[in-house]
Amino acid sequence: MKKTEIEQIRKELNEERDILLEEVKRVKERGEDYLNYSGGDEIDKALGNTQREMLFYLNDQDRVRLDSIEDALHKIDSGHYGVCESCRKKIQTERLKAIPWARFCINCKPVREKNL
Template sequence: MDKKTLESFKELLLKERERLAVEAEKANKEFQILGEDRPIESEEKASVNIVLDVLAKLRDQGNKELKGIEDALTKIEAGAYGMCEECGKNISEARLKVLPTARLCINCKEIIEKREKIDLLPEKIKAPQKVSLEEYTNLSDEDLTETIFEQLEEDGRVDTSNLEVLVQAGRVFLSGSVSSEADRQIILQLIPDNIGITDVEDKLEVAESIYIADEADSKPLDHLELDDDLEEIDEEDLDLD
């Protein structure tokens, strides 16, 4: 990353830190006003408690964001800004423009998210019954191709619309594209696991990284995307008047 780009990220982070500090002060004041000792009706008390709850959540989220910004600023000083904490590769500038506090590259983030999603699934879906190898040993190459698509469809996690599968003499050739590195890993795992074919030639392309770079490149630098939840609470519930 060149110096000028790095400087612009630093500026962005400092600006966001300032905004959060103002928000925090505002929330603190609301806290004080609401928390003051005064005689109130029990019904009023219930709604005050709800607002206090929302404010506490906001404060926690604000603190979390603030921590993310501090960490990013520390990394800038240390010359380690923009490096994925998982794989050590550079996070794309396009991604950092959207999320300057990003800790992970898009591939690692997706893989982790998918893993988390799978962990939330009921045990039955998470570990599908292993199909016995014998079931497939007598299939023709065409039938094996069809079976691979069937298994992927049944699995449901990967969009197979741009995937091309060719089986020749029991060997699988993968080409075309999938939307993420995580999708590719799922396919590469499913074929040996579910069908028993370990001879897989992988020529898959990952389409999404190209797409994201194009999209984010056109976004202006001077805005930060907030957590949707925070923005919603901010506007609807903070207005106590």
């Protein structure tokens, strides 16, 4: 990849990271509100528990993506960005532009998913 392309991806990753950090913060605050809620009847409490579980699940998804973004930024800094973690070949530029935190090339991704 060209240096300008990598810098553009770095910018996009930083922007996505900032958005996710704000989302994680917001979800955490909402989760704390649910934990502190003690009113309502049994139905309200059941709905509150379901909503709380969904918030924490979404928060976990955000954290996984945040970790992937941080990993991609570290790879850019260390000069290893765009290398497939499985076959060690270059990940296709189009794939990295679509999914900047991609860890595997298009050929290795299905194999890795099948083994999980």
